[in-house]
Amino acid sequence: MSAVLEPFDAIDTGRDCAACEAGDQVADGRLAQPSRLSVEGVSLDYRGERGPIRATHRVGFDVLPSERFVLLGASGCGKSSLLKAVGGFLSPTEGRILVDGRPIDGPGPDRIAVFQEFDQLPPWKTVLENVAFPLIASGSSPRKAALEQARHWLARVGLADFASAFPHQLSGGMKQRVAIARALAMKPRVLLMDEPFAALDALTRRRMQDELLALWEQERFTLLFVTHSIEEALIVGHRVLVLSPHPGRVRAELNAQGLTPAQRAAQANRIERLLFGGPAAVDAFSEPVAAERAAALN
Numbered sequence: 259m260s261a262v263l264e265p266f267d268a269i270d271t272g273r274d275c276a277a278c279e280a281g282d283q284v285a286d287g288r289l290a291q292p293s294r295l296s297v298e299g300v301s302l303d304y305r306g307e308r309g310p311i312r313a314t315h316r317v318g319f320d321v322l323p324s325e326r327f328v329l330l331g332a333s334g335c336g337k338s339s340l341l342k343a344v345g346g347f348l349s350p351t352e353g354r355i356l357v358d359g360r361p362i363d364g365p366g367p368d369r370i371a372v373f374q375e376f377d378q379l380p381p382w383k384t385v386l387e388n389v390a391f392p393l394i395a396s397g398s399s400p401r402k403a404a405l406e407q408a409r410h411w412l413a414r415v416g417l418a419d420f421a422s423a424f425p426h427q428l429s430g431g432m433k434q435r436v437a438i439a440r441a442l443a444m445k446p447r448v449l450l451m452d453e454p455f456a457a458l459d460a461l462t463r464r465r466m467q468d469e470l471l472a473l474w475e476q477e478r479f480t481l482l483f484v485t486h487s488i489e490e491a492l493i494v495g496h497r498v499l500v501l502s503p504h505p506g507r508v509r510a511e512l513n514a515q516g517l518t519p520a521q522r523a524a525q526a527n528r529i530e531r532l533l534f535g536g537p538a539a540v541d542a543f544s545e546p547v548a549a550e551r552a553a554a555l556n
């Protein structure tokens with residue numbers, strides 16, 4: 259198998275990604291300047307009964323400002339753990355995580371997460387209160403301004419008419435839109451999404467992916483998105499980091515931007531081989547990609 263990269267395998271360093279250079283195109287200045295996220299050689303361990311459980315082993319990647327970056331891998335490869343670590347809820351055993359060159363020190367409003375669960379919204383609060391609550395609780399905005407911001411973001415996700423509804427009155431997709439509005443209202447520098455659409459039916463999931471991309475077109479936030487769906491990774495991501503099974507290690511970093519349908523199908527096949535095809539696939543993809551990426555960064 260040839261180790262030569264085809265054009266759509268080339269690492270996207272952001273130079274041909276208009277969006278990645280669009281830190282100054284944030285709509286109305288409503289979101290904070292998108293940040294660069296660097297994960298450097300991060301190993302994550304949990305305390306198990308019989309000693310530490312290694313979730314990821316020396317994982318490294320860079321997410322450029324306004325880039326959509328996807329972590330893809332089988333169940334248990336450490337995707338959520340990486341997101342928790344970037345969120346500041348889990349400290350690396352080795353390696354470090356930086357936002358705009360500064361090591362993170364615990365959770366912060368610059369990194370906000372949206373999860374898969376529908377019950378991430380307190381059920382006793384209205385939709386409007388749910389979106390405004392973190393702004394008020396964190397002291398980011400006084401109540402009146404927070405409610406205004408919340409209305410703005412609800413309109414952005416198409417839920418202006420549901421401000422007074424309670425979460426149980428919404429569909430799964432609508433609840434996820436509320437969660438996205440709530441996250442974006444905090445003006446994060448990096449938006450973290452952990453399988454946000456995994457619990458939705460196929461049609462709603464597809465629509466939500468399109469809506470997320472449309473929202474990103476307007477707001478150009480830096481996005482770190484976790485999924486175990488190859489299809490979703492190629493729809494959502496500019497780049498996709500493929501992780502090996504437990505403990506997660508980087509198998510390859512692949513371009514997912516600007517692909518024709520045929521290229522996307524080929525890329526999906528490659529990812530499938532990377533995930534399930536054994537060491538040959540690693541030789542064919544990981545090493546040249548890693549080398550090219552290193553060269554591009556130096």
Ligand SMILES: Nc1ncnc2c1ncn2[C@@H]1O[C@H](COP(=O)(O)OP(=O)(O)OP(=O)(O)O)[C@@H](O)[C@H]1O
Nearest residue numbers: 304311313332333334335336337338339340486504
């Ligand atoms: N709180 C915890 N305590 C002990 N081990 C944990 C804990 N959370 C995760 N792990 C272990 O760490 C590894 C990685 O888990 P993680 O949830 O990050 O994987 P994942 O790729 O997100 O999986 P999934 O796609 O199923 O959500 C797994 O082996 C898991 O059992």
